[in-house]
Amino acid sequence: SAVISQKPSRDICQRGTSLTIQCQVDSQVTMMFWYRQQPGQSLTLIATANQGSEATYESGFVIDKFPISRPNLTFSTLTVSNMSPEDSSIYLCSVVGIVAKNIQYFGAGTRLSVL
Amino acid sequence: QKEVEQDPGPLSVPEGAIVSLNCTYSNSAFQYFMWYRQYSRKGPELLMYTYSSGNKEDGRFTAQVDKSSKYISLFIRDSQPSDSATYLCAMSAGSNTGKLIFGQGTTLQVKP
Numbered sequence: 001s002a003v004i005s006q007k008p009s010r011d012i013c014q015r016g017t018s019l020t021i022q023c024q025v026d027s028q029v030t031m032m033f034w035y036r037q038q039p040g041q042s043l044t045l046i047a048t049a050n051q052g053s054e055a056t057y058e059s060g061f062v063i064d065k066f067p068i069s070r071p072n073l074t075f076s077t078l079t080v081s082n083m084s085p086e087d088s089s090i091y092l093c094s095v096v097g098i099v100a101k102n103i104q105y106f107g108a109g110t111r112l113s114v115l
Numbered sequence: 116q117k118e119v120e121q122d123p124g125p126l127s128v129p130e131g132a133i134v135s136l137n138c139t140y141s142n143s144a145f146q147y148f149m150w151y152r153q154y155s156r157k158g159p160e161l162l163m164y165t166y167s168s169g170n171k172e173d174g175r176f177t178a179q180v181d182k183s184s185k186y187i188s189l190f191i192r193d194s195q196p197s198d199s200a201t202y203l204c205a206m207s208a209g210s211n212t213g214k215l216i217f218g219q220g221t222t223l224q225v226k227p
Contacts, residue, residue, distance in 0.1 A: 004158075006158075031213045033213070041219070041220075042121075042203060042217045042218060042219045042220050043159070043203070043217045045214065045215075048212065048213070048214075092158055092159070096213045101213065102147040102207045102209050102213065103147075103149065103161060103164055104161075104205075104213070104215055105161060106151075106158035106159045106160070107158050108157055108158045109157070109158045111156070
């Protein structure tokens with residue numbers, strides 16, 4: 001499986017500011033995803049990060065709030081914009097396996113607290 | 116109704132017990148079934164992966180899929196305190212989108 005590094009691992013931010021989370025993979029992957037995991041909840045898909053084109057967002061998530069970049073096959077960023085306390089969550093990136101394309105592997109996550 | 120239902124627990128068992136974790140689902144198109152383990156303050160780690168119906172065993176872990184009943188299970192034999200974690204089931208129809216649908220997760224505590 002790929003090694004996935006996420007930065008930062010945690011942050012505490014003020015209301016109204018923005019935070020950019022980075023996801024770096026040690027090998028080229030076709031698909032990268034961003035998830036949100038709210039306290040005590042399961043994973044909710046935010047968007048699929050597409051290399052060289054706009055991300056594909058799930059219902060309830062918009063580009064203005066969660067802009068995503070994916071400049072190449074090993075790197076993606078998720079920005080949480082104009083944050084409010086409701087954005088306090090764990091944000092996770094995942095990648096699809098090269099051999100088994102229906103398996104996803106996850107980074108350690110970014111724990112975000114918004115005051 | 117959610118596509119995937121999983122009892123959130125928490126589930127507390129003594130060390131050495133057999134643990135049964137379960138998920139039900141409604142979408143008959145699901146073909147790929149996964150169990151992830153998530154320790155506190157960590158990302159989900161793939162534990163078991165099964166395609167279609169049947170059983171798969173890996174050490175103390177056995178995954179079962181019953182597509183006719185739309186029901187999947189994870190059994191943990193001889194449970195250890197190190198098995199204390201949240202277990203998430205996930206499934207996919209295998210489309211090109213690569214989307215996974217996750218259950219809510221079951222929190223397991225194994226007491227020494």
